Amino acid sequence: MKPVSKDLYQHSAYVPQINLSFNQFLLDGDEPLLVHTGTNPQTEALLPRLKEALGGRPLKYIFVSHFEGDECGGLPLLLEEYPDAVTVCPEVTARQFAGFGQNVKTLVKKPREKLTTKDYELEFISYPSEMHLWEGLxxxxxxxxxFFSCDLMIRRGDGDGVVIDSGWEAEISGIRHEQIPDPARLEALQKTLRTFSxxxxxxxxxxxxxLA
Ligand SMILES: [Fe+2]
Ligand SMILES: [Fe+2]
Known part of the structure; x- marks a missing residue:
């Protein structure tokens, strides 16, 4: 996994047919947390790199922002390797795991709640995700x-280890209607994001x- 920011490591899988890369992140610290698993084949590629990055330490948490193949498709495979890892997710996602018969130990979080450890403080923000406007995080x-932007603030191309410069307001106002197809909820999210820096x-x- 490649370092991209302080205590943050990225694994990236590029799919040339759609000119899009899929990123998973390890937030390293006293209680290591993985952000998204990738699809099942992407998790297969991620696992040896993740094990190497953790150096024998267990993975404590897996954050899944919403239920979709590229965000959590490889979760069962990952849990075979790290059976004690706790999946941090929204309530709807926890129900979807159960609905698909997946045995996942979940820690459900609501918007504005936090996950605080000695090393990091994750604050969750409501994310009406994808076409169904599922209550993601x-x-x-x-x-x-x-900021873990999930399917927002994304660009085409191979993003493996690539860091570009932009501004926070430009990224917030660049969230498109197709990404959150409900004007009121899009506006509410943009308003919330503007309270952070x-x-x-x-x-x-x-x-x-x-961000500049
Ligand atoms: Fe998604
Ligand atoms: Fe995605």
């Missing part, structure tokens, strides 16, 4: 100013973003 790591966006797809 975005996450802000408050100590390092890292991160320095880095760990995007779910494409390059990461250093």
């Amino acid at each position: 975005l996450a802000m790591e408050n100590r390092r100013g890292i 991160p320095s880095f966006v760990a995007a779910g797809h494409g390059p990461c973003i250093r």
Whole structure:
């Protein structure tokens, strides 16, 4: 996994047919946390790199922002390797795991709730995700100013280890209607995001973003 920011490591899988890369992140610390698993084949590629990065330490948490193949498709495979890992997710996602017969130990979080350890503080933000506007979660790591943008603030191309420069307001106003197809909820999310001032966006797809 490649270092992209403080205590943050990226694994990226590029799919040339759609010119899109799929990123998973390890937030390393006393209680290591993985952000998204990738699809099952992507998890197969991720696992040896993750094990190497952890150096024999267990994975404590897996954050899943919403239920979709590239965010959590490889979760059962990952849990074979790390059976004690706790999956941090929204309530709807926890129900979807159960509905698909997946045996997942979940820690359900609501918007504005936090996951605080000695090393990091993740604050969760409501994310009406994808076409069904499922109640997903975005996450802000408050100590390092890292925003996990999931399927927002994404760009095409191979983002493996790539960090580009942008501004926070430009990224917020660049969230498109197709990404959150409900004007009121899009506006509410943009308003919430403006109350934060991160320095880095760990995007779910494409390059990461250093904020000026
Ligand atoms: Fe997604
Ligand atoms: Fe995605």
